[in-house]
Amino acid sequence: AQSVTQLGSHVSVSEGALVLLRCNYSSSVPPYLFWYVQYPNQGLQLLLKYTTGATLVKGINGFEAEFKKSETSFHLTKPSAHMSDAAEYFCAVRGTGTASKLTFGTGTRLQVTL
Amino acid sequence: NAGVTQTPKFQVLKTGQSMTLQCAQDMNHEYMSWYRQDPGMGLRLIHYSVGAGITDQGEVPNGYNVSRSTTEDFPLRLLSAAPSQTSVYFCASSYSGRGVSSYNSPLHFGNGTRLTVT
Numbered sequence: 763a764q765s766v767t768q769l770g771s772h773v774s775v776s777e778g779a780l781v782l783l784r785c786n787y788s789s790s791v792p793p794y795l796f797w798y799v800q801y802p803n804q805g806l807q808l809l810l811k812y813t814t815g816a817t818l819v820k821g822i823n824g825f826e827a828e829f830k831k832s833e834t835s836f837h838l839t840k841p842s843a844h845m846s847d848a849a850e851y852f853c854a855v856r857g858t859g860t861a862s863k864l865t866f867g868t869g870t871r872l873q874v875t876l
Numbered sequence: 877n878a879g880v881t882q883t884p885k886f887q888v889l890k891t892g893q894s895m896t897l898q899c900a901q902d903m904n905h906e907y908m909s910w911y912r913q914d915p916g917m918g919l920r921l922i923h924y925s926v927g928a929g930i931t932d933q934g935e936v937p938n939g940y941n942v943s944r945s946t947t948e949d950f951p952l953r954l955l956s957a958a959p960s961q962t963s964v965y966f967c968a969s970s971y972s973g974r975g976v977s978s979y980n981s982p983l984h985f986g987n988g989t990r991l992t993v994t
Contacts, residue, residue: 805986805988806983867918869918
């Protein structure tokens with residue numbers, strides 16, 4: 763069965779600083795990986811998704827993630843944080859199979875300070 | 877375009893009461909699912925469906941029932957509410973075919989239902 767682990771339930775950065783949110787996956791098959799963002803009192807929105815082939819994936823709002831098979835990681839980064847990036851971020855994995863269920867990590871809350 | 881619509885947005889129940897959380901999508905998605913979100917635990921899958929007439933259990937199905945009579949609707953029923961079911965519930969849908977186009981199809985989420993059981 764596939765799973766993801768997000769390291770750090772809370773991350774705080776200064777506005778303009780690099781954002782790094784960590785995600786490691788466990789999957790016995792090539793994984794399909796996703797990052798979602800949740801703003802307060804809203805549902806989850808897709809930031810980006812990994813499909814086999816490209817190792818660097820670009821998403822919305824300046825975020826990107828790098829797939830590293832050797833490290834089983836899919837960390838999310840943004841070069842310069844903005845106040846509007848404050849939200850909760852979830853990494854998710856879907857293995858292959860007829861049900862194609864999505865399994866989520868426990869989330870990382872990003873705080874951006876002045 | 878509406879996407880995934882959940883009703884109600886908020887609900888307070890007493891222990892033992894029953895209710896149905898509604899979910900509808902207008903994207904003709906075959907795959908629909910229910911998650912609950914609790915602090916520090918991320919999203920956990922309750923039930924899911926890969927098409928009308930087909931449902932299956934997820935990670936935390938106890939205390940919940942579902943049915944799927946149409947492609948558009950996927951209601952979640954709490955038969956006898958318990959305080960442990962206090963949570964935020966999300967419905968999500970996606971394309972569900974065969975192969976890569978299905979596996980990398982993202983989930984589309986509703987805005988959630990915040991349920992409190994006293």
